[in-house]
Amino acid sequence: MGHTAKLKPDSMNQDEIFSSFITLAIIWQVRRFLDTRNRIPQWDRMLQRFWIVNVSFVILSTAIDEDFPLRLIWLFALAAITYTVWLIKDNQSARTLLIALAPFMFFMAISKIIQDVFPHFAKAHDDFFESINGFALFWLIGFFIVANRQKKAQVKIDEERALEAEQRRVIEAKKQELEYLVAERTAEITRQKEELELALVELKSTQTQLIQSEKMASLGELTAGIAHEIQNPLNFVNNFSEVSIELIDELVDEQVKPHRDTELEAELLTDLKQNLQKINYHGGRASSIVKGMLQHSRTSTGQREPTDINSLCEEYLRLAYHGLRAKDKSFNALFSTDLDSSLGLVSLIPQDISRVLLNLFTNAFYAVQQRQKQGGPLGYHPTVIVSTRCVNKEAVITVADNGTGIADDVKQKIFQPFFTTKPTGEGTGLGLSLAYEIITKGHNGTLEVESKVGEGSKFIVTLPG
Structure with a gap:
């Protein structure tokens, strides 16, 4: 270039070499500040190799014995930084950093080129170039502070976003976990619901069978009692029929005699009439027993009708006793009634109340039978007493026995369905439950x-008049 700025290789301006290596520090600071390793890793690897450019320009300057290539390194560094910012142009702190570095690096390169190419001009305007470089330096410091603040703010925002993203991820994971648990629980509940519905259907079927079994057991006890009870009137009917036939034969014989005894004929006719009256009475008795059995076995219509409770009590007390006697011929008990004649007719469902009475009477006889089998006190006589009263226009039926009695803890469960104190096969546990339903709800x-345990029990039925 033919001016005094030219240097020999062995006397190269050490300041220019040092200045060129400042660009390495600037590039390193830019990489650290903008976190290019994570943001743009491929380009970061190129920036890491910027030292090769520096060394190349130093070697070139030494080879051609000129400082000019070292001036251009600032422009190369500025271009590399500009491209870096363009790659992450959405980052505000990166743009601010470019605004901070560009004037300083540009003026550094231009001023050094002018000093090298136009040394006289540079020397004449040395104050101007120093002012510009000083301004660029202050500009760099000021905007670097701004960029640093923006970076901190951006880091905070990124951290908040990362935290929010993490929270969303956790919430989403929890949501998916809860959805899975809800779906699993829903499937489990659905399965349990189906199992319960199936169990309910089976339970209803079993309950219906047990209720039918209880009714059939009750009907069996009633039938056994009726078979014994109906035998008496049938015996009377048969006996008086035979006697009546004999009286008719005597009357016919008397009528064919030449000398008829009118007084004997009148006496025979009187006896015959009395026999027929007794046959009619006992036939009616047998008919009423059969009618009671039919009413008991018939499905309840739910229709109330005026009913003589006293008659029901007498009828079913005998039937219950003879029903138990049909199972155990050795069993004997005393039973009596104390019936209020002023009770009159009570509006009720006869079939249902007859089932209640038969159940209560059967249980009473069963209790005294068990106490007798257990070896009751000396002189013990199994006894069942049934009484009726009219109290405050209500019908009160009391069934008392001197049987085994009921413990307090059992009394609390005695009206529960399927609860029984009888041995397996002797009771369904539905008799008292059905009786309770009929009385209270029906x-x-x-x-x-x-x-009281060891003294007996007393069941009290109250029916509105």
């Missing part, structure tokens, strides 16, 4: 029990 009455 007739709006009450069914209560009083009992």
Whole structure:
């Protein structure tokens, strides 16, 4: 170039070499500041090799014995930084950093080129170039502070976003976990619901069978009692029929005699009439027993009708006793009634109340039978007493026995379905439950029990008049 700025290789301006290596520090600071390793890893590897450019320009300057290539390194560094910012142009702190570095690096390169190419001009305007470089330096410092603040703010925002993203991820994971648990629980509940529905269907079927079994057991006891009870009137009918036939034969014989005894004929006719009256009475008795059995076995219509409770009590007390006697011929018991004649007719469902009475009477006889088998006290006589009263326009039926009695803890469960104190095969546990339902829900009455273990029990039925 033919001016004093030219240097020999062995006397190269050490300041220019040092200045060129400042660009390496700037490039390193830019990489660190903008975190190019994570943001743009491929380009970061190129920036890492910028030292090769520096060394190449130093070697070139040494080879041609000129500082000019070292001036251009600032422009190369500025171009590399500009491209870096363009790659992450959405980052505000990167743009601010470019605004901070560009004037300083540009003026550094231009001023050094002018000093090298136009040394006289540079020397004449040395103050101007120093002012510009000083301004660029202050500009660099000021905008670097701004960029640093923006970076911190951006880091905070990124951290908040990362935290929010992590929270969303956790929430999403929890949501998926909850959805899975809900789906699993829903499937489990659905399965349990189906199992319960199936169990309910089976339970209803079993309950229907047990209720039918209880009715059939009750009907069996009734039938056994009726078979024994109906035998008496049938015996009377047969006996008086035979006697009546004999009386008719005597009357016919008397009528064919030449000398008829009118007084004997009148006496025979009187006896015959009395026999027929007794046959009619006992036939009616047998008919009423059969009618009671049919009413008991017939499905309840739910229709109330005026009914003589006293007659029902007498009828079913005998039937219950003879029903138990049909199973155990050795069993004997005393039973009596104390019936209020002023009770009159009570509006009720006869079939249902007959089932209640038969159940209560059967249980009473069963209790005294068990106490007798257990070896009751000396002189013990199994006894069942049934009484009726009219109290405050309500019909009160009391069934008392001197049987085994009921413990307090059992009394609390005695009206529960399927609860029984009888051995397996002797009871369904539905008799008292059905009786309680019929009295309380079917007739709006009450069914209560009083009992002491070893002394007996008393069942009290109250029916509205």
